[in-house]
Amino acid sequence: MTETASTTTAGQGVGESARRPDAVLKVTGEFAYASDLWLDGMVWGVTLRSPHPSAWIRSIDVGPALTIGGVLAVLTHEDVPGVKFFGLDRSDQPVLAIDQVRYQGEPVALVAADHPETARRAAAAIVVDYEVRAAVTDPRQARDVVRHQPVRRGDTFEAEVVVTGEYEVGMQDQAFLGPESGLAVPAEDGGVDLYIATQWLHVDRDQLAPCLGLPQDKVRLTLSGVGGAFGAREDLSMQVHACMLALRLNRPVKIVYGREESFFGHVHRHPALMRYEHGATRDGRLVYVKADILLDGGAYCSSSPAVVGNAASLGVGPYEVPNVRVDAIGVYTNNPPCGAMRGFGAVQACYAYESQMDRLAEACALSPVEIRVRNAVSQGSRLITGQLIDAPAPLAAMLRDLESMPLPEGPPATEQLALPGGVSQTTHGESVRRGVGYGVGIKNICYSEGFDDYSTARVRAELVGGEPHVTVHTAAAEVGQGLVTLQAQIARTELGIANVTVATADTAVGSAGSSSASRQSYVTGGAVRAACEAVRKRFDGLPAREALERFGPIEETREYRHRPTYPMDPVTGQGDSHTQLALCVHRAVVDVDVELGLVKVVELAAVQDVGRVLNPQALEGQIHGGSAQGLGLALMEEIQVRDGLVLNPSFTDYLIPTILDMPPMQTRILENPDPAAPYGLRGAGEPSTLSSTPAIAAAVRAATGLRLTRVPIRPEDIALSQETVNTGGF
Template identity: 90%
Template sequence: MTETADTALHGVGVSARRPDATLKVTGEFAYASDLWLDGMVWGVTLRSPHPSAWIRSIDVGPALRVPGVLAVLTHEDVPGEKRYGLERRDQPVLAVDEVRHQGEPVALVAADHPETARRAAALVAVEYEPRPAVTDPRLATEVVRRQPVRRGEVFEADVVVTGEYEVGMQDQAFLGPESGLAVPAEDGGVDLYVATQWLHVDRDQLAPCLGLPPEKVRLTLSGVGGAFGAREDLSMQVHACLLALRLNRPVKIVYGREESFFGHVHRHPARMRYEHGATRDGRLVYVRADILLDGGAYCSSSPAVVGNAASLGVGPYEVPNVDVVATGVYTNNPPCGAMRGFGAVQACFAYESQMDRLAEACGLSPVEIRRRNAVSQGSSLITGQVVDSPAPLAEMLGELESLPMPGPRGRDLQDLRDLPGGVSQTTHGESVRRGVGYGVGIKNICFSEGFDDYSTAVVRAELVGGEPHVTVRTAAAEVGQGLVTLQAQIARTELGIADVTVATADTSVGSAGSSSASRQSYVTGGAVKLACEAVRARFEGLPPREALERSGPIEETRVFRHRPTYPLDPRTGQGDSHVQLALCVHRAVVDVDVELGLVKVVELAAVQDVGRALNPQALEGQIHGGSAQGLGLALMEEIRVRDGRVLNPSFTDYLIPTVLDMPPMRLKILEFPDPAAPYGLRGAGEPPTLSSTPAIAAAVRAATGLRLTRVPIRPEDIALSNHGEVSDG
């Protein structure tokens, strides 16, 4: 094979090796929880045990008398604004006169040892007056956002199917808990080293609460052990800074696993009612949908989640008549906000379940019903937005259907490890049935509805030891998705220089926005590309070394903005709200023990259009990872909440898929470039999370004959419901 320039440089289109790979595999990578400074002290947060209560008094005296305790703070010690928030500043730094959810921060303790701080926090005497909690979103009266999407007038059809669906509360379940180190500065400000997704918005929320100008609050990204949306909101950031400024000493806060469940937002649980009408040959005529999202105690990013659920509420299908209403409400349940898939996941489970029911009613296969209604380039979404780049859904479904199926189960000498439940099987496979299911998902890429979405990059080329070297600086958070690797690949491709350093992200550079919405390859990749092109232009056609010998160091800063978006009309839901749309389709094959209610996913197959694969290996990892989180939502992951209290805040009781739960995957990656995007790329991290869940649920339905309208599907949903004969698939 002839080596191209890009391949030689490990540039765009090549599976370049990640610079952090070896360190993470060997356990030497420095995460935020590993931070250390001489003289630092430890911070701990006291949290409410009640989902809803008045605070009548707080006595910090007993905690202050513990040897080693240096400070105990309450809301009275907050020097600036008492509240913060992503979209609405409704979340208190520390509870003032009430608590609205279990786990709400009430007081802070700093001590010379973390155990001392924890013991002291338990001694802070808080007098609560519990009050009735609103925990059923159907009874909630406070609305975060209500977004209808309406078009057309025909709501009658030959074939009509209805269904009510429910999605449980999923946790992002990142492996590195919230952590950071706040260091007071000589100028009266503070330097915060933290695991986050969004450096500048963290700063912009912190500064008013600390009573400081933004330039005196400096954030540097530390090692992040996963994010998936949960690090968009503040957690320990403001608390560590408050303690550091009070004590004039470095303060470190690291959550344990249980506290982490209370310290970040979760995926919105949803209740949805759908009605699909179609012609007898399966062409959609109309869709009605009512989507109710439980936002929990505070706003977070719920308005944007509601907008996504509404605008993508019927999926990637052509539907001339729609009446969709998405509503987010406040309750006294745990706060909910961003999680991979961001509102589109919940709707996808419902509309894909409906497409399967419609296929059955029309006598069509699950693939054919989707093919007949698939959007394509030039189609109009339910919001009136025209799909103006490739959307090869029909082709993707064909590719998926043509992928080989896994072999049949052996019926004689079966290995128990291949059965649902593994070696703990008690029926030895006689009640195991096989099922196949399909799922399709559509996800918006980048921020939507008029948000000023941009990224800034600084690129510097110079001679180091006589050889050309490039330094790339952005504020974009590397949260495990491989963004640092990609920035270096872009610099190598655009400048023809192999030696590239991507500096640690911090707020000394202009904002790069959040590492969410599958947007960083698009916007930060675009910014790095622009800055590199500006540097290359100053080479004036000379080779890099010769140009740099003549000119000295060259540095350029560029800001990348994608095309504008617009808010949805609050009455009709019409508007060009999204930048880019991405599609993924899944096929799931499962074995189900219908007596025990156990499920084994035998295989997942996925076809995804990515525009252009910038790093093929990292891309495959994103599809595997998104599929794993979709599997978790389908079969095991749920924060169980009863009367506003979390019942399972641990990885013992909150189950996430392990390597033993994930099946082999067949992938088919298509590349239909988007002409408006850098390199033609299409964000790829979120779409697999959408379509994997309904595909698995559909496969379980096929194996059991049950409707199964709620995820995660629990063993009792299968074993206790399965009273009739079940055909062996």
């Protein structure tokens, strides 16, 4: 790309806060989400789910459901037209339960009816004879391992200062606002068209086609409006069920989950049990780290192997450590399936290693910032896997930057609304203590460990009404992150044409991979840029209008791949497993009512290196949003599972941060370009989720004097433990 082309924009190009094309529709409530889909003649599908986490299925009697008026079909595993299993990493998940169920909520049968309430009544009328069996719900007792990934480096595991700790992370839900939904339409060629809210159109298709007994070209997917994702839409939910019913009835079938069913219908963040031991010199230089990380993958594999790989390779954080012994293990249980969620294995490890760094700081009589600065990686450092950090990684400077940012004024607030608990406060602030904490996180960007990670873009330039116009077509899922805006920004920048349309994503163009791993700006952005460069080359040096008048429409399709990655060695964990790494550091200020156990986050401050800012406003939103999800994990978000049963599948009982919980944020965004990435960018969607959780937990510890080794921190963890501290009891 020439210097002139890279700097010439046509308004709202790269580097500007371009407005989202769907912004007004979303604000006014006119945007069409997948749950709004409608087609004349469509019928409604409903899924019957297991009430047990573990049981044999002795029989299924669908007769009572078929007698209900308006019921058009009832399907079981016997009606699956093709392969009966699917899965992201391994095809281990049945389309419908065959002879057993492995988690509460597993799909057992399908009903189609002329009204959703009729379909629900019919599903409830199906008689399933279950033989309940003992469920494996404690991952420490699990015998089936999804993946064990060790990391071995060095042989010195003695030090002057040693701190140990055991940590736990609860099961977090992605809690997107738009539940799973889609519309399957049978086609005249015997195939099916599926309009779906998803993160990964082509992999959905690749799993669907074998189950439907159809070739891939007869299974066509089009992206519908997506109401958030955060990883939970990477796996199939209702896709295959809607298609089965549509093909059976030769009628359009719509399935929309309610909120409770959504909790059972998608994967969650892996709960984790972790034991860490850090050894250091008396002046705080790390000598070794030992870590055991146990991740509960639930009933099916999903993306657990990759989550385990991330937890292992990033398991000690962005610190120089010459000696390492890490073991990350993912296991099967009869708990709900777990898979991708923002941060993807790195979140759990980050909470533990950052808690350890605070303990080490205390043991070495250093500040939380100083202990981190003394051990910070930089460009030229190596990860514990031996991979060279060959791009800017100014962690020490970021920490000093963060430390220098002004703190909120004054002691803990005394005004009722500003107190922890707000107007529900009963102690009027006399037991409120303030604390400050820090957190650092490192996250891999793009797919890792040899995955063929690429994206495809088709760009067409033509005259429309006498004016140059560009259409960008990719299969990349817009799930709220702003990719639809960025694709247009890149086209305007590269072609100098203001009028750009981003076509609806579908499988009629080559794969773009998943909208996950903070990768779409990198790979789909790279593909759009490459296709635009190919179009511009065909302008033959002429201005766009003149070139299109002379040559007519110009269309080019390009794939973009990042540099190769390699699997971690199964014994040593060594290998260049990642494409790019991103850093974020957080400082949290909290007020804690130590009698009531209530916490209010007063302020969050963050410093993040993004390589290059492509859309300032969207970027800031990503940092705020990631920080909010980290706050939720720190203080409130947890799916409560007891004996394999989910106790809180609703937004009444599963709490997520609201605007009243999210504090003001100071952000400082650094631009240190990565020379290997398009525009020098660095994926920015996930890193802030990592470091906000341990920063908030550290601040609560500072306010209370408690160890607090589990997130989310519950009120009783503070109030009851504080009582023990005050009385000297046990």
